[in-house]
Amino acid sequence: MAIYVNRQNNTTSYVQQQTDEFDKYLGTSYILTHKADFEPGRTSDFILKIKFERDLYDMEGQFVATADDATEQLALSLRNYAGPQMSVDTLSIRTGNGVVNYAGTPSVANSSITFTDYIGMATESILLAWYSMCHNILNDKIGFKEYYSNDGLLYKWAPNGTRTLSWWLLGCWINEYNQGQFDRQNPDVRQFSTTIIYDKPVPYAKINLNSWKVNTDNRSSNSTDTEYTNYTKVNYLGTQNNTLTK
Numbered sequence: 001m002a003i004y005v006n007r008q009n010n011t012t013s014y015v016q017q018q019t020d021e022f023d024k025y026l027g028t029s030y031i032l033t034h035k036a037d038f039e040p041g042r043t044s045d046f047i048l049k050i051k052f053e054r055d056l057y058d059m060e061g062q063f064v065a066t067a068d069d070a071t072e073q074l075a076l077s078l079r080n081y082a083g084p085q086m087s088v089d090t091l092s093i094r095t096g097n098g099v100v101n102y103a104g105t106p107s108v109a110n111s112s113i114t115f116t117d118y119i120g121m122a123t124e125s126i127l128l129a130w131y132s133m134c135h136n137i138l139n140d141k142i143g144f145k146e147y148y149s150n151d152g153l154l155y156k157w158a159p160n161g162t163r164t165l166s167w168w169l170l171g172c173w174i175n176e177y178n179q180g181q182f183d184r185q186n187p188d189v190r191q192f193s194t195t196i197i198y199d200k201p202v203p204y205a206k207i208n209l210n211s212w213k214v215n216t217d218n219r220s221s222n223s224t225d226t227e228y229t230n231y232t233k234v235n236y237l238g239t240q241n242n243t244l245t246k
Helices: 002-025 067-077 123-134
Strands: 046-051 063-065 078-081 086-095 098-108 111-116 150-157 163-174 191-197 200-203
Touching: 046 067, 046 078, 063 067, 063 123, 067 078, 067 111, 067 123, 111 123, 123 163, 123 191
Parallel strands: none
Antiparallel strands: 046 150, 078 111, 086 098, 111 191, 150 163, 163 191, 163 200
């Protein structure tokens, strides 16, 4: 009889444990008693910065923007962005009546991105200058990766503005430029669409954030620094005309 009671008590204890465990799935009571854990992130709480290492010039070699101004104006004009996507190809080996799968080559997907055409900013000129680092349509020259590729930093914010997570995007560049749709019958906000290509996204990156000029009050503060202007003209054929590359 004693054995039966102990078993009964153990069963009751087990059921009670399961009930306590399942309470979190039954309604809002658990969320309301754990508010700190259930604050949802917002898709609008983010910013993407491209850290340009050199000043930007157009396809004819005319100055467009300093490196700092290009970084800040694209960040301020940013409209929407598809976050990093990573995947690993599958290698399959058949043996007998089964298949064994192995991890193959990893790859990184491209990210679509659009910018709002603010009249007071040089967004269009900056995007064209960045694109021309890859391909100068006037002379059909292709630039070097050391010039058109720049690192990016993706911030994800909490609703109160504190930084909660950052991704370091290595080797960012754009391979297309799209002016968007013109429509007199249905006027809308103009935007520029393109694709960001990067070689490697590094999550939870530990970066010296001060060097990224997060505060927009610092715009143009480094416009005279040599690190932004010491390009080698001979190697800058993708974006400089012949007079500047001699």
